[in-house]
Amino acid sequence: MFLVFVRMLILGILFINIDYAINLVKTSSPIIEPRGHIYKDLNYLLKKITNKRNRLQRIYIEQPEFLKEEKIKQARVDYYFALMIYQKAQLRVSKYKRLYKKDSLTVTIRVLAEKIEKHFKELKIYATYIKKMHPLDLYARNYALKPGKLLEFRKFKNLKTQKMMSGKDLFEILKRAYKFFNLRTKTSLNLCVKLLKPIADNVPKYLPAKFWLAKTYFDLEKIEEAQQLMYELLSIDPDLIISKSIDDRMLREDDLINYQYTPENKLPHEIASPVQVKKIKLDKSGMRSVPFVVSLGNSRRARPQSGLSNAELVLEMPVEGGITRLIAYFGKNSDMSLPIGPVRSMRNYFLREVYHLRPFFIHCGGSPGSYREKLELDFFTVDEIGGYMGFFRDRKQKPPHNLYTSLDKMAELAYSKHIKIGSPLKHLKTSKIGYPYKGKLIKAIHITYFEKYIVTHQFDVLTQNYVRYVNGVLLLDPATQRPSFSKNIIIQYVNVDTIDSVGRKHVDILGSGKAEIFIEGKRLKAKWKKIGLDSKTFYTDESNKEISLFHGNTWIHFVPNNKRIRVDNFSKIN
Template identity: 35%
Template sequence: MNRNKVLVGILTIVLVFILLAGCGKPAPAATEVEIVESPADESNSKDMGEYGKQAETSGVPSPISGIYTEPENISRRPIAVMLDNQSKARPQAGLDQAEIVYEALAEGGITRYMAIFLMNEPESIGPVRSARPYFIEKALEYDALYVHVGGSPQAFIDLKELKVADIDAMSRDGSIFWRKNHKKAPHNMYTSTNALRKAAQNSGYKAEGDFSSFAFNIEDTDINGRQVSSIEIPYFKDYHPSFQYNVEDKKYDRYINGKPHLDEISQTHLQAKNIIIQKCDTEVIDSVGRLEMTVTGTGTGYFITNGKMIEITWEKKARKGRTKYYDENGKEIRLNPGVTWVELIPMKLENVFQ
């Protein structure tokens, strides 16, 4: 099979951040998404188990990932954890067991993750970091326990007004959150799913979630789109995530600044079965560089799986509603069973596509 990669396009999303006078943090540079063509994959293998490697289906599919597991693993409430992605915080623990991970800009050009856990219960998750409003809106889509350490002023307002099941390290003891010595504060706050469920019980939060799930294919299914082998999203300076298609696994290996993105504990190379790139109106709102990112409403983006990409539109009718993604025919997309990474990227009307 010819593996030579042919460049088919560079999708450039330009966002100019105007910082207020006196702000000491730089504005992010233009963000571009580079998509490189890959040879057609003639494989028609099934991909139904945990992260696509289970030999046969058993149990029930997770509403978060479509991966089959035992019923007791999904009869509980999802957990959404904010994770630090500054260079001193890397590598993170627990990402290898997340079923969905969201990445978006915070202030100063850095990005932050929100990992969603349901069927798996990692014993170490971190470093945990602060809340932002647009991440809260995404967590609400799963009726999740929302886990963080502090937050922006607007985030605190939203947590109260939206009645979020809030688990904040600032108001919890050392049995729920703890600092590790191998990293320096504030990049060393950790927790576990067992500790978080204990905290939820202590707070009287309901034990089960109430949310609508994504639509999943029963069998691993190709989409009728452009063939892609490489995706790069250079948010800013040291925040350049990329994905390289692994033909053998039929998944995308994830990289940070050109190096494999590994889990801190397992040293597993993180992979994505599905990648959603969601373009959002974004603007700087204060002198610290905090952002307002519009994730409720409508917009456009891209869906990538099995080495192919299609253009999509997205719609979220209410802050607590689920984001729905549609293909060019207006049909809601179906994800393949497996891990999904959602990249929330800024956009302006003057986007240039080449």
């Protein structure tokens, strides 16, 4: 009996030690993952990221797909998912290094990691180009603007060498071929064919080369070859917008920046009237003193805007989508360091309204009509889409309402253009004496642009300023924690028409019409008149004398003719 007890005791001790050893191994030693699993995971992630890269590459290279606006959204989504895949792959590689401390990466896993890194970098380049350059290129192509400078940024695949060729290099070849084409001898035309045919055969997406080769064939009386090329072009580019985008003027003068467009492609109401450009006045130092003007968003998500309380003059104009947009003027009295934003797109009537000042106009993108107006007027603007520096994104806000700038960030670029910041009120007649007209004090001005958007300017008797409210809410500038104050409020009644299915507007800023002006709390019936784009807007009273505004911040509302404002007196409501 004693021996049985001893045996059981020994066996119990052994089993307890074994369990203890197993638990010790579980808690102290990491589970070594087989290298084959890591290889399979990385190989799977490489395939996923390669597929995303190839899809963006197709959008980037192929012209017909590139013209579709929805491809921009696809590029953003693909880039987002590719970034997640890339980060996951990095975690797998770092985990591998941590588990096998004594081992370096095996050749296979190292190659996979390098391929993932390379493909993600390529994908990032494609995505950046599509998101940045595509919108401007889209406007250019859809409205028959010659892409010109944009061709330098395009890449085209050579099917023979399987390498990418830059648009700039292809343009140089086309330019050399044009010199031979222009001689119009049989020998020179054959030399032109010798240069263009390899591009037409091996780089089929570069349509201008095919177009010029077809023209050369026609001159050589090779009608069948020319017709065949034209059939190919028409199947890809029915209106030959892309094919004709590089014309003889560009090849002859090497003028890549001067975009052209055909008159028949202008939208109604967006045709710029002929302007005689006046000489721009320079000071003794050779600098031009102009206001800095920023196009600000004014949708619900864009409010409250930063830097608005710092503006000396603000214009408010209706745009599509049931919202308005603000054009804020900043001058020498404005704080240079405060953030200004969110910066949004321009419209053609913004440019027509500010053109007489030739201001330093800052924006991000614009409507098709605004780009045509800009080219027609030869108006320099600072467009974030064009790659100009001086903008920054606020990561706390959602795009597109997170783009900002500041006057000091723009000052260096302005200086390079021989521009310095000047007064935004010099085109308005102002006086420091005060309001010379009689009238009752107005307590509040209510402007109903849309059903869900009402602007109120309430008069503060103590400060003799108007304070701005939106839908009954006092908005404080995030940069200064102050509301927007104004000495003068101008209501300018204008014709506003909807010109397309998107809802884009045309605002008549030329001509004349009725106006109402509020200065130091008093109301005055007035008229406005603007005789040309080079002329300022005159505000006159009933006796046709120009009205003197009080020297200070001013707000001008462009209100449709079919709407009327409502005012509150201190005694009663009108």
